[in-house]
Amino acid sequence: MNTALHQRLRPYLQELLTQNMDFQDFSDTDSLFLSGRIDSFSLMQLVMHLEENYQIDFSAVHFEAPLLDTVADIAAFVREHGPSAVQ
């Protein structure tokens, strides 16, 4: 578990949820996408955020929405595909 990475991801996810008028708290394992808390549009905003901040080339990896369902999933995805993410 990379808690530092989790903490870096959380503020942006909180912002996405706030945009969707969702002010509830979320744990690292709470479903955000499959539960409907983050819609497809917000998911693409998340993709752009990960591209810009973690240098992930999404066109080069197999991408499916459930891979970014929870904070833990996103962190695992970043660890796997983002060379600059894990310090």
Add this chain to the structure above:
Amino acid sequence: MHLLEQFSSLDKNEKVISAIQGWHGRAALFVLCVLLFSVESADLFKAVLLLGLAFSFAYIPRHQDLVLLVFTQALGVYRIVNSSNYFNNDVEKVMAQEHVSSAAAWEISLFTYVVFIVLAWLALVYVRRNPQTLAARRPIWVLLGIAFALLIASSGGLLHGMARVLVWSFLVTYCAYIWFLAFALLDQSAKARSPDTEQLGMLHPFWGSTTLPYGKGAALLRKTRATTPEALAVTQIKGLKLLVWAICLYGLDTVLSYFFEIVLQVHSVENEISAYLAQHPSTRPQLILSLLWSQFDFALWFGLWGHMVIATARLAGIRLPRSTWRPLEARTMMDYFNRILYYFKELMVDLFFTPSFLRYFKKHPRLRMFFATFMAAGVGNMIYHFLRDIDLAAEMGLVELFSSFSSYAFYSVVLACAIGISQLRISAGHRPSDTVPGRMTAFVLIWGFVSLLQIFGDETRSHTLAERLQFLLYLFGITV
């Protein structure tokens, strides 16, 4: 009110959850659901059959992929043999044109169905073993290419007699399954992909669907299957709640249909356009009422139908998200489609939006978002509806089939632009207001827009784009 609160929190009631896990509770739930299901379908046998499969699937804990395959394919064959499938009617039309009578329509449908399923399985194996081929990298465009090749072969005057009947029969089967197969092919590159038995079991799964995959593909199934007896019980109670809500919507639709169509004599949009073109237009308030009622009726039916399908899936122990969720509360155009046609929006996003978004205009964020939205709401929407109504090729021929589609194509382009602009506004920080006036404004703008756009989105193809544009202008007091 207290009863309503108790019912809405039924899936959190420990006693009920516990009761549903015992045989008595399961039997009572089954009987209750069959009775509710029969109210809408007016077919007790269908209710027992569908829910019997759903409950059996839920309570057979082992080899569920195989059970899913057997149930789904058995139901598919049953519908063809009993002519409760529209394939047979489509095949009969071309058999009559080609004077083919050496076999029954259902026999031809069944033959091409079996061929399709075998080919679908071979396609999964091929894509998996050859990940660098075009079919693996661009499965959607390859599937669409095959569809249009089959269309030209069967309706372009190239084939005659039994050969045309067979290709036509394969085409209508193929188009009914194309989006299901697309999800299965996309899943082949997933790390935790499902076995082929499950992929083939998700080709029109037994809990119901149209040409639209309710429940998407095996990838979503993996994430949404209830894995413990308690989770299964909770999922089934959620299924019961949704079924009850569907029956309420059915009752509401029956009452409102009587009120608007019998009492107020509100006609369909198509009839209003016909009357206008025949120089007998209704008054403008009547036309506006017709547009509003048609849109509301459309929303009610989609909600009702989707709830019946998702409720059946939940009774089978699959925690699928709802197809329709409080559409009147939509605050942006994308939000509207997300709420009213969730699985259609998901299909468009997964197969058209996401691939476009990930590949093109990466250095131009706003153009990137607009283009991807246009590919989904415009291009994908157009292709979906064109292939859904492919059976019209038998009556119209190729030229008329394409030319009569111009109105829906126009509808798709306008819709795509509206959603795209809405998305760009959100990207630029324009959030819809959360105040009551803000919500009211969003409601009026969104529902007013989609109601007006219905003039072009009607799928009967009985009027040209120019005639519909004239009708729109007349609505605003402009006579051409």
